[in-house]
Amino acid sequence: MQKIFLKRTIRDLRENLFRYLALFLLIILCMFMVVGIVGAAQSVIGTVNTHAEENHLEDGQFGVFRPLAEQEKGNWKMPAPFWRSISIWICRRMTAPL
DSSP, X not given: OHHHHHHHHHHHHHHTHHHHHHXXXXXXXXXXXXXXXXXXXXXXXXXXXHHHHHTTOOOOOOOOSXXXXXXXXXXXXXXXXHHHHHHHHHHHHHHSOO
C-alpha cells in the first residue's frame, strides 16, 4: 500500500510541477510582503516618536472638573498651525504603545 501511495504522489508532483512551483512562489512573495510591511510600520512608528521627542511635542490635551461656561470658552484661541498639531497628535496617539 505504501509503495502505491508513493508512486501516485511522485506522479502527481511530476505532472503538476509548474502548479506547485507557482504556489510555492506565491507563498514566498506574500510572506516577503507581510514582513516588509511590518518592518516599515515599526520604522515609521520609531521615526514619529523620535521626531516628537526631539521637538518636545505635546498633545495639548487637558481636562476640567466642571464644564466650561460660555464666557470661559470664548477666550480660547487656536495656535496658527492648528491642523498640523492635530495631525501630529493623532500620529502620536496611533503609535503610542498600549
